[in-house]
Amino acid sequence: MSPPTTPLPRRDFITGAVALSAATLTEPLLAQKAPRRDELLGPILGHSSETSAMVWLRAPVPGEWTLEVTPEAGGKAIRMKQAATEKDDLCLHWQVTDLQPGSIYRYRILREDGTEIAAHAEQTLTTAPPADAPAKVRLAISSCAKEDVGSRAVWNRMASENVDAVVLIGDTPYIDSTDLEKQTQRHREFAAVEEYQALLRSRPCWWTWDDHDFAGNDSSGLAAGKENARLVVTRYRPQAVYGDGEGGIYTRFRRGPVEVFLLDTRWYAMTEPSFASSHRPTMLGAKQWEWLQQGLLASTAPFKILACGVIWDDKLNAESDDWGTYKHELTAIQKFIGEHKIPGVILMGGDIHASRVLCYPTEKNVGYKLVQFIASPIHASTIPSLNVYHPDLVRSAVEPNVFLRVDADATVTPPQFVATLINKDGEHVFSYHLSTDDLSPKS
Numbered sequence: 512m513s514p515p516t517t518p519l520p521r522r523d524f525i526t527g528a529v530a531l532s533a534a535t536l537t538e539p540l541l542a543q544k545a546p547r548r549d550e551l552l553g554p555i556l557g558h559s560s561e562t563s564a565m566v567w568l569r570a571p572v573p574g575e576w577t578l579e580v581t582p583e584a585g586g587k588a589i590r591m592k593q594a595a596t597e598k599d600d601l602c603l604h605w606q607v608t609d610l611q612p613g614s615i616y617r618y619r620i621l622r623e624d625g626t627e628i629a630a631h632a633e634q635t636l637t638t639a640p641p642a643d644a645p646a647k648v649r650l651a652i653s654s655c656a657k658e659d660v661g662s663r664a665v666w667n668r669m670a671s672e673n674v675d676a677v678v679l680i681g682d683t684p685y686i687d688s689t690d691l692e693k694q695t696q697r698h699r700e701f702a703a704v705e706e707y708q709a710l711l712r713s714r715p716c717w718w719t720w721d722d723h724d725f726a727g728n729d730s731s732g733l734a735a736g737k738e739n740a741r742l743v744v745t746r747y748r749p750q751a752v753y754g755d756g757e758g759g760i761y762t763r764f765r766r767g768p769v770e771v772f773l774l775d776t777r778w779y780a781m782t783e784p785s786f787a788s789s790h791r792p793t794m795l796g797a798k799q800w801e802w803l804q805q806g807l808l809a810s811t812a813p814f815k816i817l818a819c820g821v822i823w824d825d826k827l828n829a830e831s832d833d834w835g836t837y838k839h840e841l842t843a844i845q846k847f848i849g850e851h852k853i854p855g856v857i858l859m860g861g862d863i864h865a866s867r868v869l870c871y872p873t874e875k876n877v878g879y880k881l882v883q884f885i886a887s888p889i890h891a892s893t894i895p896s897l898n899v900y901h902p903d904l905v906r907s908a909v910e911p912n913v914f915l916r917v918d919a920d921a922t923v924t925p926p927q928f929v930a931t932l933i934n935k936d937g938e939h940v941f942s943y944h945l946s947t948d949d950l951s952p953k954s
């Protein structure tokens with residue numbers, strides 16, 4: 512690895528004021544009342560590219576609503592009408608196209624009579640810079656959030672760190688049911704958090720799910736009613752693509768020097784024989800595997816993040832929802848990267864309520880050392896027992912209310928990647944540094 516990263520104090524197995532076990536979660540939910548049936552939620556931003564952006568709103572009543580987008584530098588406004596209907600639970604998605612790369616736009620939402628609704632000063636959207644122009648990007652990535660005080664403080668901290676975009680990789684929110692009403696109610700409650708809305712009014716967000724937002728603890732694609740979970744995601748999470756269009760919610764985006772592949776490690780898990788080994792179950796499913804291979808081959812991003820809810824190891828507990836259970840598919844991914852000499856791949860996971868960095872000796876099959884970052888939890892409930900020994904562990908922290916701030920910079924040579932674990936108070940818990948030199952196949 513170069514340059515050497517100054518090791519910060521490791522905070523594994525810390526106790527006392529900082530670490531909380533799951534059993535000691537006592538942080539009270541603020542008196543955030545459940546949203547009313549007719550409550551306005553949003554606007555928030557979803558998928559965004561160089562030339563497009565998505566705006567989401569849950570309207571208080573059925574009817575026609577207009578999104579107006581105006582270049583901040585001045586120019587002609589774009590107006591798009593959408594009908595809010597009960598069929599879609601009054602959720603509106605506007606996809607604005609033909610925007611200029613790297614540009615700022617102001618947006619407003621208008622009622623049928625032309626008056627503005629949900630007017631906030633920060634209602635701006637910024638398109639991605641041209642893909643291969645030298646650029647910097649700052650992302651916030653994390654998992655496991657509630658509507659509690661600590662999670663809200665993390666949303667505020669992400670905003671004060673001026674992140675360009677947000678990536679949430681599961682248990683965001685906790686639902687633990689595939690009942691359509693319960694799924695809908697929990698997505699509404701999560702979307703109603705004021706600090707979450709404020710964060711996403713001016714920066715795009717992408718989401719994938721883990722077990723608790725998909726169906727329930729340790730759940731797989733065999734979960735009954737999973738179609739309800741997907742339906743609610745398609746209503747409440749404005750993404751350009753949800754899986755293959757019929758199943759799954761995997762998706763991807765490019766922002767400056769980073770391309771993020773948000774994997775769906777739930778929908779297909781255990782539903783068919785693995786593409787990597789016909790007598791073992793699949794994690795990704797054949798369609799998602801094909802999509803991932805094509806995406807990796809096509810990507811020109813210096814850094815390619817493979818992000819999912821679960822961790823890329825064995826949790827070493829009784830649960831099976833980790834890449835340790837599907838090692839045959841992890842091996843296939845590594846082999847594919849190695850055979851095609853794909854540079855810049857970085858792994859990200861969540862789920863375990865502990866945060867870690869692992870650097871694997873994968874030079875032989877991948878061509879370079881693969882690094883995994885684990886970012887969890889946004890809420891306060893840590894699980895010290897999942898911060899297990901691993902020979903390739905290089906950083907770890909059992910720290911509540913955290914997210915990973917990723918700074919990728921392609922304005923310098925070689926492009927740099929710094930991931931910093933930050934807590935709700937802005938304290939830097941650990942950081943880890945990579946450059947494209949570290950992630951280039953060595954032949």
Ligand SMILES: [Fe+2]
Pocket residue numbers: 654655682723862863864888
């Ligand atoms: Fe969680």
